[in-house]
Each structure stands twice: as structure tokens, then as C-alpha cells.
Amino acid sequence: MKPKLNFAAMLICSMFLLAGAHAQPRQNIDKDQLPPDFVPSGKQMFTQYCAACHGPDAKGNGPARVALKVPAANLTTLAKRHGGTFPYDYVTKVLQFGPGFATHGSSDMPTWGPIFRYMDNYNNAAVQKRIKNLCDYLNSLQEK
Ligand code: HEC
Structure with a gap:
């Protein structure tokens, strides 16, 4: 403990x-x-946890790209690719269960749910807030 x-x-x-x-x-x-349930901003988490693969601008050109079997997705076209609305449900599931939740995923994208649960000491509200902050931040980056 x-x-x-x-x-x-x-x-x-x-x-x-x-x-x-x-x-x-x-x-x-x-x-x-x-506070015990402190959760960083979406932007801060994105820079720390996601930018290496997805790129600082979320367009999929992070420095770790060369090491990935499947390229990291462009996260600024999520709304465009989902009928013009940012797919909160989809992104929440990808973050909780990994990008393969819908298919038989086998990429290098980490499954963040368990990592966040660990970081937040199993405080589910804090985990949800993390995911919400990340979604809000990604939503703000969407191409029109
Ligand atoms: C180690 C590299 C890596 C890191 C770190 C990473 N991802 Fe990914 N991500 C990927 C890869 C590779 C894919 C494509 C997966 C696939 O198609 O199977 C992906 C896919 C996704 C998708 C689905 C995109 C789509 O078009 O359907 C989302 C959403 C996503 N990542 C968000 C994030 C967020 C938010 C973070 C940070 C909390 C993050 N990723 C961190 C590698 C990474």
C-alpha cells in the first residue's frame, strides 16, 4: 500500500x-x-500522455510514430469522421478500454482506464473527470 x-x-x-x-x-x-481528487487539465494530460504518439498538435505525428506498428490516429478529425459531432462516447470508450474495444484491436495505444484508476487511487469520479477533460480538450482541437 x-x-x-x-x-x-x-x-x-x-x-x-x-x-x-x-x-x-x-x-x-x-x-x-x-485536493485528493485533483485532476490535471485536458491540455496538460494530452501533452504528458498522448503527444509522444499523437503529436503535440494531435495530428498523429508524434516523435514515437516510427516505433508504432499502426500509426497513431489524427485526433483533430474525430468529429469530421463521426458525422460532424465530437464522439464523446467513442473516445471515452477508447480511453477506458483501448482502441480495439470495437474490433480486435492490436495496436500500441495504451489502455488508459486502468492507468488512470491506479493514478487516482481507484477514485472513479476522478478517472471520469480525467477522461472528460481529455475529451473536452480534443473537442477544442477539431477541424471544421
Ligand atoms: C504509445 C503510443 C500512443 C499513446 C501514448 C497514445 N495513443 Fe492514442 N492511439 C495510438 C495508436 C497507434 C492509435 C491507433 C490505434 C488503432 O487504430 O488500432 C491510437 C488511437 C487513438 C484513438 C482512436 C482514434 C480514432 O481515430 O478512432 C483515440 C481517441 C486516442 N488514440 C486517444 C489518445 C489519448 C487521449 C491519449 C493520451 C491519454 C493517447 N491516445 C495516447 C497510440 C497512442
Whole structure:
């Protein structure tokens, strides 16, 4: 139990350090001031967890692209490819269960659900908030 808590605390702390580099005043870095269900912004999570594969602009050109069996998808055309509306349900399922949830997926895309559950100490509301923040951020990047 103990190492897990320490790991989560370190992770949250380093996330906040990153946020601090942008706009937050320094005193906010103290982890004791973080609410237990603290969830980073969608943009911050995207940069940290997704940009390596999907690219900083979400168009699928991340630096890890060469190492992937299947190229990482362009995430700015999701709405376009789903009848003009950002597919919240679809993206939520991809994040929870992996991109293969509909077919027999076999790509390198991590299944984020269990990772977020672990990071959030099995707080389901926090996990849902993470996914919602990521969806909102991706929604804001959609091509018209
Ligand atoms: C290690 C590389 C990698 C990382 C990191 C990664 N992805 Fe992916 N992602 C992929 C690949 C590869 C695919 C294409 C999978 C396929 O078609 O089977 C994909 C597919 C997707 C899809 C489905 C796209 C579509 O057009 O249907 C979504 C949504 C998505 N990723 C979101 C994310 C988000 C959000 C993150 C960060 C939390 C993330 N991915 C992190 C590699 C990655």
C-alpha cells in the first residue's frame, strides 16, 4: 500500500510542477495543498500522455510514430469522421478500454482506464473527470 501512495504523490507533484512552469504561483506546488481528487487539465494530460504518439498538435505525428506498428490516429478529425459531432462516447470508450474495444484491436495505444484508476487511487469520479477533460480538450482541437 505504501509505495503506491508515494508513487501517486510523486506523480501528482511532478504534474503540478509542470503546471507551475506555466502559470501557477510557486506556493501551489506544495502537494499538501492538492485536493485528493485533483485532476490535471485536458491540455496538460494530452501533452504528458498522448503527444509522444499523437503529436503535440494531435495530428498523429508524434516523435514515437516510427516505433508504432499502426500509426497513431489524427485526433483533430474525430468529429469530421463521426458525422460532424465530437464522439464523446467513442473516445471515452477508447480511453477506458483501448482502441480495439470495437474490433480486435492490436495496436500500441495504451489502455488508459486502468492507468488512470491506479493514478487516482481507484477514485472513479476522478478517472471520469480525467477522461472528460481529455475529451473536452480534443473537442477544442477539431477541424471544421
Ligand atoms: C504509445 C503510443 C500512443 C499513446 C501514448 C497514445 N495513443 Fe492514442 N492511439 C495510438 C495508436 C497507434 C492509435 C491507433 C490505434 C488503432 O487504430 O488500432 C491510437 C488511437 C487513438 C484513438 C482512436 C482514434 C480514432 O481515430 O478512432 C483515440 C481517441 C486516442 N488514440 C486517444 C489518445 C489519448 C487521449 C491519449 C493520451 C491519454 C493517447 N491516445 C495516447 C497510440 C497512442
